[in-house]
Amino acid sequence: MPQEAPWFLIVGVLLMFVALARGPIARLPLTGAMIYLVAGVIVGPGVLGLVQADLAQSVRTLTVVAEAGLVVSLFSVGMHLRVRLRDPLWRLPLRLGALAMLFSVALMFAFAWATGLPAGVALFLAAALAPTDPVLANELRVHEAGDADPVRFALSGEGGLNDGAALPFAVLGLALCGVSTPGTQGAWRFALALVWGVAGALLIGAVLATLCVRLVLHLRTRYGEAVGLDGFIAIGLMSVTYGAALLAHAYAFVAVFAAGVALRHAELRATGEQRRPTQELETVQLGEREEVATDPRRAHVWLAEGMTGFTLEIEHFAEFSLLLIIGCVISAHWRDMLEPHALVIALALIFVVRPLAVMGAMIGARANGQQRRLLAWMGIRGVGAFYYAVWGIDQAGDTLQPVLAAALDAIVISVALHGSTAGYLLARYYRRARQTA
Structure with missing residues (x-):
C-alpha cells in the first residue's frame, strides 16, 4: 500500500464527517477542535504510528505552519470586528488583550519561577501561555461582521491582540536564557523596541490595508478591472503586511490584525452602520455579482465580505490542519505531558491565573457580573501557545523543552473544558440577557 494512502483516507473521512455531522456536533458538548485533536493523537506515534512526529527534526516546519495559521486567523478576526474605533466597546478587548495579558504573564512567571524553573524559562513559559487563541475560538467569536455582543466582541478582539502583545515578553525570556535578540541590549533599547513594535505594527497594518482598498x-x-479573486487579494494583503512588519521589526501578528480591522473599518465608513453587510448583499443575484463589485455604492461591502468569506474558509482548514499536527505532537510527547510539574502549570493557568488576570483587568469596566465570569473562564489556549513553544525551542533548543509539555497540557485541557462548556454557558448568558431586556 502506498504510504500516502492512509493519510488521504483519514483526511477525507474527517472532513466529510465534520461537514455532514455539523448539526449533531453543535448540539453535543463537542467541537471540531476536539475531533481533530483526538484524530491527530490516534494517527501519531503513540497509537497507530502513521506519523512519526520527530520534533527535533521538524521544529522549524512546525513553527512556520503554526505561524501561517495564526496570520490567517488574526486577519479574519480583524475583518469581523465591524465597530467604529471610537466606540467604547473597544475598551473591553483592549483591557483583555493588554492588561489581562500583562497580569497573566506576571502571575504565570511568578508561579513558574516559584516552582523551580530558571527565570528565563519561566518568563518565556508565561509569555507562551498568556495569549488566548484566535484559531480555536469559533464558538466564542462574533458570528458575523456587525455583531456587537460585548462577550463575543471582547473575546474576539482579545484573541486578535494578545498573540502579538506576548512577543516582547517571549523575547525577553529568550534573552534571559542567553539567546541574543534585537532590542534586548539594554532597558532603553527594549522600551523603544516595544513602543515601535506596537505603533509600527498598527501603522503598517492600517496603511497597507487602506492603500489596498x-x-x-x-x-x-x-475601469471595471480587478474584479474577482478576492481571496487572492486577501492572501496578498496578509502576506505583504506580515512581511513588511517583520522587515520593520514591528510586531507582525498585531500588524495583520490591524490590517483586518482597518479594511473592515473602511467598509464601515463607506456604507454606514444602519445595515449589516449580509443585509446589504442578501438580494444580490448570481448574475449581478460583477455589477455589484463595480458599483461605487456597494463595492466596499462586496470586497470586504468577499475577503471575509474566503479567509473564514481558509481559517477552517488551518484549524483542521493545525489540530491534527498538534495531536500528532501530543501523541509523541504524552509521557512528558504527564509529569506533575507540567500538569500543575497548565491547571494553574486555566483555573487560577486566567480568572485572576481577567478580574483584575476588568476593574472599572462596563460589564456585569455574568459577563466578567464568562470572560474569566473562556480563555481558550491553542495554536498561539503551540507556536510560541515550538518557536522557542527553535531559538533556544532544549533549554525551553519544559515549555512544550506545559503548553500541550494547556491546549488539551482548554480544548476539552472550554469546548464542552462554551455552548451551554453562552446559551444561558443569552437566555438571561433576553429575560432582563
Whole structure:
C-alpha cells in the first residue's frame, strides 16, 4: 500500500464527517477542535504510528505552519470586528488583550519561577501561555461582521491582540536564557523596541490595508478591472503586511490584525452602520455579482465580505490542519505531558491565573457580573501557545523543552473544558440577557 494512502483516507473521512455531522456536533458538548485533536493523537506515534512526529527534526516546519495559521486567523478576526474605533466597546478587548495579558504573564512567571524553573524559562513559559487563541475560538467569536455582543466582541478582539502583545515578553525570556535578540541590549533599547513594535505594527497594518482598498476599488469602479479573486487579494494583503512588519521589526501578528480591522473599518465608513453587510448583499443575484463589485455604492461591502468569506474558509482548514499536527505532537510527547510539574502549570493557568488576570483587568469596566465570569473562564489556549513553544525551542533548543509539555497540557485541557462548556454557558448568558431586556 502506498504510504500516502492512509493519510488521504483519514483526511477525507474527517472532513466529510465534520461537514455532514455539523448539526449533531453543535448540539453535543463537542467541537471540531476536539475531533481533530483526538484524530491527530490516534494517527501519531503513540497509537497507530502513521506519523512519526520527530520534533527535533521538524521544529522549524512546525513553527512556520503554526505561524501561517495564526496570520490567517488574526486577519479574519480583524475583518469581523465591524465597530467604529471610537466606540467604547473597544475598551473591553483592549483591557483583555493588554492588561489581562500583562497580569497573566506576571502571575504565570511568578508561579513558574516559584516552582523551580530558571527565570528565563519561566518568563518565556508565561509569555507562551498568556495569549488566548484566535484559531480555536469559533464558538466564542462574533458570528458575523456587525455583531456587537460585548462577550463575543471582547473575546474576539482579545484573541486578535494578545498573540502579538506576548512577543516582547517571549523575547525577553529568550534573552534571559542567553539567546541574543534585537532590542534586548539594554532597558532603553527594549522600551523603544516595544513602543515601535506596537505603533509600527498598527501603522503598517492600517496603511497597507487602506492603500489596498483604495487601489482595488479605484480599478473596479473606474475601469471595471480587478474584479474577482478576492481571496487572492486577501492572501496578498496578509502576506505583504506580515512581511513588511517583520522587515520593520514591528510586531507582525498585531500588524495583520490591524490590517483586518482597518479594511473592515473602511467598509464601515463607506456604507454606514444602519445595515449589516449580509443585509446589504442578501438580494444580490448570481448574475449581478460583477455589477455589484463595480458599483461605487456597494463595492466596499462586496470586497470586504468577499475577503471575509474566503479567509473564514481558509481559517477552517488551518484549524483542521493545525489540530491534527498538534495531536500528532501530543501523541509523541504524552509521557512528558504527564509529569506533575507540567500538569500543575497548565491547571494553574486555566483555573487560577486566567480568572485572576481577567478580574483584575476588568476593574472599572462596563460589564456585569455574568459577563466578567464568562470572560474569566473562556480563555481558550491553542495554536498561539503551540507556536510560541515550538518557536522557542527553535531559538533556544532544549533549554525551553519544559515549555512544550506545559503548553500541550494547556491546549488539551482548554480544548476539552472550554469546548464542552462554551455552548451551554453562552446559551444561558443569552437566555438571561433576553429575560432582563
